[in-house]
Amino acid sequence: MKEFRGTRGVLPETRFWDKVKKTDSCWLWLATLNKDGYGRFNVQGRSIYAHRWAWEQENGPIPEGMELDHECTTTSCVRTAHLSMVTGKENIFRQHQKQRCNYRLVVPLENCVF
Numbered sequence: 061m062k063e064f065r066g067t068r069g070v071l072p073e074t075r076f077w078d079k080v081k082k083t084d085s086c087w088l089w090l091a092t093l094n095k096d097g098y099g100r101f102n103v104q105g106r107s108i109y110a111h112r113w114a115w116e117q118e119n120g121p122i123p124e125g126m127e128l129d130h131e132c133t134t135t136s137c138v139r140t141a142h143l144s145m146v147t148g149k150e151n152i153f154r155q156h157q158k159q160r161c162n163y164r165l166v167v168p169l170e171n172c173v174f
């Protein structure tokens with residue numbers, strides 16, 4: 061059956077989940093990714109981060125200055141259970157922490173998620 065794929069009359073939710081592949085762990089964004097591997101989703105004439113869109117459907121708008129951290133470290137993942145809301149500062153700290161973990165600079169390593 062041929063599906064109507066125009067952007068008019070099709071709910072953003074429908075368009076969004078059409079582009080997602082759910083695996084046992086991550087829900088992967090199959091459409092446009094930016095250079096850092098984050099999904100981009102076009103809605104209401106704007107291009108926004110796919111994982112932020114998914115989060116906002118469930119939790120409401122993300123307050124100014126807050127960011128979403130991928131606990132799973134898969135940047136194209138849009139599964140809200142894998143995201144946590146942090147301040148921009150905390151996000152940078154966590155990125156550094158992950159790098160330190162990757163280089164085995166953190167002791168004890170139990171604090172690292174691989």
Ligand SMILES: [Zn+2]
Nearest residue numbers: 086132137142
């Ligand atoms: Zn994930």
